[in-house]
Amino acid sequence: MSGLSVKVGGITMKNPVTTASGTFGFGPEYAPYIDLNRLGAIIVKGITLEPRPGNPTPRLVETPAGILNSIGLQNPGVEKFIEESLPYLSGFDLPVIVNIAGETVEDYAGLAAMLERAAGVAGLEVNISCPNVKKGGMQFGSDPVMAAEVTRAVKANTAKTVIVKLSPNVTSIVDVAEKVAEAGADALSMINTLLGMAIDVKTRRPILGNVMGGLSGPAVRPVAVRAVWQVYREVKLPIIGMGGIMTPDDALEFILAGATAVAVGTANFVNPRATVDIIDGIENYLAASGVQSIHELVGAAHNNSI
Amino acid sequence: MSGLSVKVGGITMKNPVTTASGTFGFGPEYAPYIDLNRLGAIIVKGITLEPRPGNPTPRLVETPAGILNSIGLQNPGVEKFIEESLPYLSGFDLPVIVNIAGETVEDYAGLAAMLERAAGVAGLEVNISCPNVKKGGMQFGSDPVMAAEVTRAVKANTAKTVIVKLSPNVTSIVDVAEKVAEAGADALSMINTLLGMAIDVKTRRPILGNVMGGLSGPAVRPVAVRAVWQVYREVKLPIIGMGGIMTPDDALEFILAGATAVAVGTANFVNPRATVDIIDGIENYLAASGVQSIHELVGAAHNNSI
Amino acid sequence: MSLVVNAEVVEQNEVMQGHFRLALNAPEVAAAARPGQFLHVSCGNTYDPLLRRPISIHTVDRQKGEVKLLYRVAGRGTALLSRLKGGDLVDVLGPLGNGFTLPAGSENVFAVAGGIGVAPLYFFLQELSGLKHKATVLLGAAAKEQLICVDEIKALGHTVLLATDNGSTGHRGTVVELFDLYARLPVHSCGDYNPDEEMSGYVYGCGPAAMLKELCAAVRENGFSGEVSLEERMGCGIGACLSCACKVKDGKGGFRHQRVCLDGPVFPVEEVVWA
């Protein structure tokens, strides 16, 4: 095991860098630019039980040091994903983590069950920032009880590593993390996007076709680092940190705050080689500072603060 | 009444532009750069009952398109404020809004009572993003019930306009707004800063002396516009919108989302003339688009969206 | 093949107020580029603006290893781009997208451009003239001074027709109106004139969405076919983020989403579903 290798639940990653769901497609899109085998893991675009057409355009707008997106979970559905995308990914030496999204607890259970039978899936990342249609559209992730319910339903249907992806749009992300941990999650990932919107002053209309969207990119990094920091102190699960990671230093900031691994999202749009550049940069940092293993750095900023 | 004039509770502003608390001192700091009489109102630095020394340094760190601050409410206390700063401000033709902060409900009540007796105060802006020491440090603003309690305590001790300043660090800002409105608030201001932090990869320590701080500046604008948009739909109180306003267009974005007035914060650091530049820009926009009164624009983006 | 290249600026000129032609040294990109493809261009080194900007490949000089872009300053990204000078480096990703399909036979070919839409069509018209194929090129702009590339396209041997909103030259009105008028004339783009011929034609269109929507309608009304280059706000530019969705017919009376960046930007006139 090299100094870069980490474990997230049952998943061994050769380095701590993975991809943020929805920013890396299903893999082939980035294959012209990087060797996918270099990644610690891949987290693919969010999958639902049925195919989804996604939201009306515009689906993306740039904001200061960030972007707002409202893709609307456009995806081919889990069956087509298993048929068409998994075989491609199985050609790589790479743990595949499937991001799943649903509108009911049963959706999540069903997705977990179907993916449990599929070959080549290392783990599930549970996107709980989705509206619960049975609870008036309230997001699963905004309520610790609902979040725990989803976690239990997924765990009951899979033996694979279950990573629950937390939303930052809550009063206490620690409360949600604690309940999700009690419900059996193997790991946490954070953060999903911040809820935001933008209005065009010329047309006097919301810019996004769907009015509101999710904010990501460097702008949100301070919020994301804070979330990892807070949860690391209270919950003893490995964390995949993300939110605005553009450079090796940004990735290290999350690791020092308590993340065992990191996911690169919006940065891929700016630099298609961002993931490997970050892996190289972390490796150089370890070498330059004489750190043998990345584990020495996980949460290290907590020791150095009051 | 000119086309730029707005009313926020009992306060008539000659234009919709005021200053965000904590970014504009007590007024004299900016007097070399702008004519304070041009402002629609001034919201001064947060005041507490007793003087406060503030937090250890560093108190500020730049982040992508934003800043994190942890000033720690350094202020001379309400008595000295009344003695030293109010007389200066009374020399201007300018509604003075005093931002108040406390550690207990009684603090807020006491501040309201003292300022009720002081001459030259048009209104109070109640900063509820402060830890309630009697409730284990939980922020007043993070709980609709506590937020309402503070609001009632302030209203019971003043006849002046009471503006409650909402925190974005909550699951539902609409819930807080509704409870605060029921408790008698005359207006709402939003948003206060987002909770964030930054770590120095070289020293492996949190950068801010106080570890966590508040994120402001253009980075947060999408979150702030969304908050104004959501609250405008559900609560019938005038809103002072703020969060990353740098330009006239940014200010108009908030107004179109539902803000009756706007506050300029971090922008003052970048451009000490930001407030008047924004006033001029709004005036030009009205003229160029043939809009008679700014009221036609307040919330106008809601009519134009689905 | 697509690449991420730190390309050196050879030169940049303002060809018209607010419009720039930028020449980059990027031999591999020049070698791989096809007309209708674009580059995803990084407009600065800071996080504001954050995203790359898609700009069509305007022309290439494979011998010199140069790629040229022709763009309008539309906002902050392009404004930053316009400040680049010879010797500066600019990070480009590409060539991206599918590009125009070159005609296989001797079809009657129209190229219809609104404003800066002429940028990618010029590259196409160059390749076309390399195939000794002549097109009827219709260029539209608000006023005479705003027409770009007119002489260059004439020099390629194509027939050029102009439309301006204010009538300062050519047809007074839109370029789509002009197309509609001209499409009814029995004049073939190769120059043949046969009053008895039942005209057909293949149209290549590029310009603002509103214009392309009208163009598609006019193409179909005239019984022609063709393809148009669409624009949508882009994130990745390479098919991963799904932000650049456009609607195409699903063959069952409904629509499905495709990616302008990867499945397009060029789509058959018959397939595009307009809002």
Added chain:
Amino acid sequence: MSLVVNAEVVEQNEVMQGHFRLALNAPEVAAAARPGQFLHVSCGNTYDPLLRRPISIHTVDRQKGEVKLLYRVAGRGTALLSRLKGGDLVDVLGPLGNGFTLPAGSENVFAVAGGIGVAPLYFFLQELSGLKHKATVLLGAAAKEQLICVDEIKALGHTVLLATDNGSTGHRGTVVELFDLYARLPVHSCGDYNPDEEMSGYVYGCGPAAMLKELCAAVRENGFSGEVSLEERMGCGIGACLSCACKVKDGKGGFRHQRVCLDGPVFPVEEVVWA
């Protein structure tokens, strides 16, 4: 008086690896500036970086209406600044802060600079020499090549002593050690030498915080007094945001916070409370 000015760059030169001297045309600023004051400089036109950067006024030419800055590239803001060329515009706010107090009489004056700390002291030493007052100037750096302004300061008529960490020139060690050694010698900065004199002196210091802390201790141990220019991260630069707090004695055995930007950046050695 402080102003917001869009100043034209007269010229910019790299005086040493990673260190730049930037000359700006800003007559009102030049007229108002006093040694020890600073400008709050906008380093770009986008929101990243967002804040201005405080840079001391290195020297002014009131006749030409020029203000010069001398700075080290420390990060992104100063890196952007270093790309400015003659004719470019840069938005500056200032002069800000209190500045050094010029000696009223003929005190024995020391100026002690660590690294780029020499930047504001040079302006001070110019004014001092205008008053025909000679100082002993101690400059420290990591190595010989990193010492700046040595000849310029000698040309003003002051005595210059050097310290380098690697001993490549002058004293091997820190500039504070050198000060401590020298302060014990009965040599007055005006050149007088009187072995029986009980030396006293007034010290002007500028440099990194760790150096200034040591310097303050050395000044007091030698029974001297003086003033130092502090640095703190700044928001507004004009006293409004309270981010640049430093601790000064409150006269009751405790401390109170003052603003480096407005109450400083120069504080009496006796008042600063070090962490």
